[in-house]
Amino acid sequence: xxxxxxxxxxxxxxxxxxxxxxxxxxxxxxxxxxxxxxxxxxxxxxxxxxxxxxxxxxxxxxxxxxxxxxxxxxxxxxxxxxxxxx
Amino acid sequence: xxxxxxxxxxxxxxxxxxxxxxxxxxxxxxxxxxxxxxxxxxxxxxxxxxxxxxxxxxxxxxxxxxxxxxxxxxxxxxxxxxxxxxxxxxxxxxxxxxxxxxxxxxxxxxxxxxxxxxxxxxxxxxxxxxxxxxxxxxxxxxxxxxxxxx
Numbered sequence: 001x002x003x004x005x006x007x008x009x010x011x012x013x014x015x016x017x018x019x020x021x022x023x024x025x026x027x028x029x030x031x032x033x034x035x036x037x038x039x040x041x042x043x044x045x046x047x048x049x050x051x052x053x054x055x056x057x058x059x060x061x062x063x064x065x066x067x068x069x070x071x072x073x074x075x076x077x078x079x080x081x082x083x084x085x086x
Numbered sequence: 087x088x089x090x091x092x093x094x095x096x097x098x099x100x101x102x103x104x105x106x107x108x109x110x111x112x113x114x115x116x117x118x119x120x121x122x123x124x125x126x127x128x129x130x131x132x133x134x135x136x137x138x139x140x141x142x143x144x145x146x147x148x149x150x151x152x153x154x155x156x157x158x159x160x161x162x163x164x165x166x167x168x169x170x171x172x173x174x175x176x177x178x179x180x181x182x183x184x185x186x187x188x189x190x191x192x193x194x195x196x197x198x199x200x201x202x203x204x205x206x207x208x209x210x211x212x213x214x215x216x217x218x219x220x221x222x223x224x225x226x227x228x229x230x231x232x233x234x235x236x
Contacts, residue, residue: 019159019163021166022163024171024174025174027174027178028178029181030181036230037230037231039230040223040226040227043220045218045223046217046218047216047218048199048204048209050226054226055195055196055199056196057230058192059189062188066181066184066188070180073177073180074177077170077173078170081166081170081173084166085159085162
């Protein structure tokens with residue numbers, strides 16, 4: 001009788017139903033680190049060689065800036081999706 | 087309510103039904119000799135069973151409502167996960183395409199330097215007469231280094 005009463009009293013205790021939203025995966029291309037800038041090698045360097053290194057480094061900058069833009073895009077899109085689940 | 091996960095729905099309906107039947111028996115069918123003998127006991131027990139039955143029925147109705155909401159939420163999450171991976175593919179393609187264009191542009195300019203710029207008389211004269219000073223190269227290389235704290 002004592003246990004039955006206890007059972008009745010505890011009958012209302014709630015149980016939680018977990019609905020978990022997974023953290024979204026990042027785009028693989030965004031996970032790649034930016035390359036280090038290239039250096040001019042040698043002591044006697046022609047100006048054209050230096051120019052080529054500078055041009056190459058400009059390309060690296062724009063590649064990296066594309067990744068930053070990509071991260072911003074990814075964040076904004078994922079935020080919109082996350083907020084739509086309510 | 088954890089008890090709802092143990093008891094099947096039918097058991098809850100049976101408890102509620104027994105409560106109703108017992109209450110009717112205790113209060114209405116008192117003229118039957120057998121019921122008359124245990125009238126008070128039947129009334130008390132059946133009222134308790136009825137109260138518990140009503141409580142469980144209410145809990146069950148609430149549980150069903152929540153169960154529906156959970157399913158709805160799960161469907162929404164599944165949809166958002168699909169949408170999320172679609173967006174990832176979209177972003178991936180955009181980045182790959184942009185990177186390709188940037189690399190091609192850089193390569194084209196370097197090829198242009200190798201093929202056209204180095205052949206120009208003005209440039210040839212400049213290269214012969216003015217090598218780039220070592221200090222300029224060192225400064226440029228220093229600027230290309232990462233500014234990590236040591």
